[in-house]
Amino acid sequence: MSPRTLTGWRKSSHSHFEENACVEIGAGPGIVGVRDTKHAAPRPILVYSAAAFGAFLEHLTDGR
Numbered sequence: 125m126s127p128r129t130l131t132g133w134r135k136s137s138h139s140h141f142e143e144n145a146c147v148e149i150g151a152g153p154g155i156v157g158v159r160d161t162k163h164a165a166p167r168p169i170l171v172y173s174a175a176a177f178g179a180f181l182e183h184l185t186d187g188r
Contacts, residue, residue: 130157130169149177 130150146161150169156177159167172180 129153130155130171133159135161 129152131152133148133150136147136149148159148161150157150159151174154174155171156174157169157171159169161167
């Protein structure tokens with residue numbers, strides 16, 4: 125699956141607009157992409173399986 129198939133990019137609610145410190149996530153079938161808006165386009169994208177990203181979020185929120 126190519127990162128180009130990722131859609132619905134949205135910024136983290138914890139992004140700091142004034143410093144241009146934004147992290148965005150996008151999704152595709154079974155995958156999640158993460159990119160840093162500080163990088164010039166085309167931005168590098170980290171691609172994870174949806175299951176791995178879900179486990180990461182579960183760890184961050186400690187199951188909340």
